[in-house]
Amino acid sequence: MATRSPSSPTPHLVAGRLALDFANTSPTSRNLSWDEYVSFLVDARLVSEDRAARLRPLLLSEPHAVDAVLLRILRLRESLRAIFASLADEKPFPGSWVEPINEILRITEGHDELVPREGSWSLHFVARENGLEWLLAAIARSAAELLVEGPRAPIRRCANPSCRLFFYDDSRTHRRRWCSMAVCGNRHKVAAYLRRHSPRRRN
Numbered sequence: 001m002a003t004r005s006p007s008s009p010t011p012h013l014v015a016g017r018l019a020l021d022f023a024n025t026s027p028t029s030r031n032l033s034w035d036e037y038v039s040f041l042v043d044a045r046l047v048s049e050d051r052a053a054r055l056r057p058l059l060l061s062e063p064h065a066v067d068a069v070l071l072r073i074l075r076l077r078e079s080l081r082a083i084f085a086s087l088a089d090e091k092p093f094p095g096s097w098v099e100p101i102n103e104i105l106r107i108t109e110g111h112d113e114l115v116p117r118e119g120s121w122s123l124h125f126v127a128r129e130n131g132l133e134w135l136l137a138a139i140a141r142s143a144a145e146l147l148v149e150g151p152r153a154p155i156r157r158c159a160n161p162s163c164r165l166f167f168y169d170d171s172r173t174h175r176r177r178w179c180s181m182a183v184c185g186n187r188h189k190v191a192a193y194l195r196r197h198s199p200r201r202r203n
């Protein structure tokens with residue numbers, strides 16, 4: 001499995017929930033290009049590579065439609081980042097912040113389907129493939145499900161201050177600290193090791 005650094009445009013999907021992974025896209029930027037968004041959809045398995053290959057050229061062939069959906073994408077991501085940051089800090093947030101989620105839920109038609117997941121079943125939303133907004137439907141739905149879980153939903157941020165990616169802590173102990181042990185966890189371990197073994201400490 002490839003591991004990307006948290007600063008790469010589409011971080012390795014580590015959050016465990018679609019809406020959190022979406023909030024983590026290009027974490028250091030307020031922008032997101034059409035290409036980055038389509039790549040995220042592929043990484044998140046919302047669209048196939050074939051489908052992505054048909055979506056990418058829309059930037060040139062249907063620039064107005066792409067611009068319109070990119071505005072919604074950024075609006076949704078900004079509200080999700082603010083909401084998840086509040087939830088991770090266990091702070092309340094204004095009700096108006098969910099409006100971009102409702103906006104997507106309102107315009108995307110679809111239905112639920114049962115899919116097998118880790119030995120049991122879960123309900124997955126399947127949007128009607130109509131216009132470009134349908135691409136956002138599953139993300140908005142995932143965000144809505146997290147909000148319905150309420151303040152006890154284990155939404156956390158990576159303890160690495162230069163990372164701060166969101167993740168859903170469904171570890172058994174509920175004490176997961178890192179977006180990824182392979183990236184931030186190991187970095188922390190190495191730094192702690194170096195601190196313990198630095199010559200200055202020993203003197």
Ligand SMILES: [Zn+2]
Binds near residue numbers: 178
């Ligand atoms: Zn991290």
